[in-house]
Amino acid sequence: MSGRKTVTSLQVVEYLRNCIEHGDLQPEDKLPSERVISEQLQTTRVTAREALKQLEAEGAIYRSNRRGWFVTPRRINYDPSRSTFFMDYVAAQGFTPYSTELGKARIGITSRLARKMGAASDETLVKLERVRGANGRAVYLETIYLRESLLPGIYDKSLERSVSTVLTHDYEQAFSTVELDITVGALTAEQAALLDAPAGYTCICVHRITRNADGDVLEYDREYWRHDSLNLNVLIDNRKG
Amino acid sequence: MSGRKTVTSLQVVEYLRNCIEHGDLQPEDKLPSERVISEQLQTTRVTAREALKQLEAEGAIYRSNRRGWFVTPRRINYDPSRSTFFMDYVAAQGFTPYSTELGKARIGITSRLARKMGAASDETLVKLERVRGANGRAVYLETIYLRESLLPGIYDKSLERSVSTVLTHDYEQAFSTVELDITVGALTAEQAALLDAPAGYTCICVHRITRNADGDVLEYDREYWRHDSLNLNVLIDNRKG
DNA sequence: TCGCATCCCTGGTGTAGACCAGACCAAGAC
């Protein structure tokens, strides 16, 4: 036939992007189902999916397991070099933050962690895991390692709100240097489940080592952010004093 | 039949990951073609592709347009807060760096740029674009905007090697603060072509604003890195003096 | 009114096959 014109995934991308940019679809709005999109745009589900995945890679839309596709809300701005708490800076940006503790444990140190943290091979660490989110949507996973030898009794403290506050107030520790290590990777199946993301979802891994005035490692922190929810801002000031 | 056992993309991922981790496939090695992989592992090309895309998302492998899939070489460590040059820090890590200028132009400022850079609406900027790579593989695109009003004659300088050096030596400017803005996104088709990546490839966007001692913006820099080639390291020192 | 079973819709993941276009190489023409 002469009218043989295949609809490409790029056309679908463009169509959906327009809907979002023109405000026909607002943040958190649900997109039509894959089957409906493919019918309406006269293509197949596979092609529609290709397009949806492209927009997902851009961070424009996200999917919630078997519930559908949604328009991504605006990103959270985060400066990992400052020791402000999540709850505060997220609220300051107009979101409603939440934090869920997944587990707290006293663990033996591993050789990898000992090297990373410059700790002795027989130290015990306190490991704290949590998920944090905004407006009911999980945005990142966090694992914090603290050295009991430097912070006696830390295991029994309530770390629910902010570890930084406990360190500065209860232990009178100052943060002298912060080392950041930022990589893009993919979530494991377990991590993805906790963030309601598909396995292999693109994430931003922020590893942070905070030292006190003596140069000892106070805190080793690993964060795994949904890539579509994060905007990293770092301000470096080279001026003295 | 009873032997009806479908091979999942996860099994393919695991198989290939093992090959890479055990060293059967070395960095820069070519993987078997999609058709061969799907035959050998008794599955379809679509499933094999699903697996390859997963490994691509993790940064373990990459594809070169219609040439095949390859094992990703190790990442480049980069500290965007320091003003070391690409050529130097990449060479120091054992790579052979290269840099290609794509264009240099004197342009009128846009309102968006003026706002970003705190510049007057009638200033002219010098826009410099280049691709940079290591060991023959392009890893990032860069666009630099410089203010002619602050840096008279900058257009005629050779900026081939390092803009930082020219600013500090020829103009005696000091870098007081650096603002970093880091986001994960997707490459446009044009950007992707320059990096030999597929359209929509996940990239790390690093936007950097550097100011001089007076607080004036010296340089506005946008970098688009292949996500599989970059490891960001930032060291923040809160100690005075 | 509350709790639970059911059913429909949604995305998740396979199968099978087709055609296109760029990269690459080797054989042939000049």
Add this chain to the structure above:
DNA sequence: GTCTTGGTCTGGTCTACACCAGGGATGCGA
């Protein structure tokens, strides 16, 4: 020796279809 041509390999993209499993609303029964 160099340029051109054509065949073959590769990924890129599409059609068409099938079945699975979780989410969520609905409705029935206690």
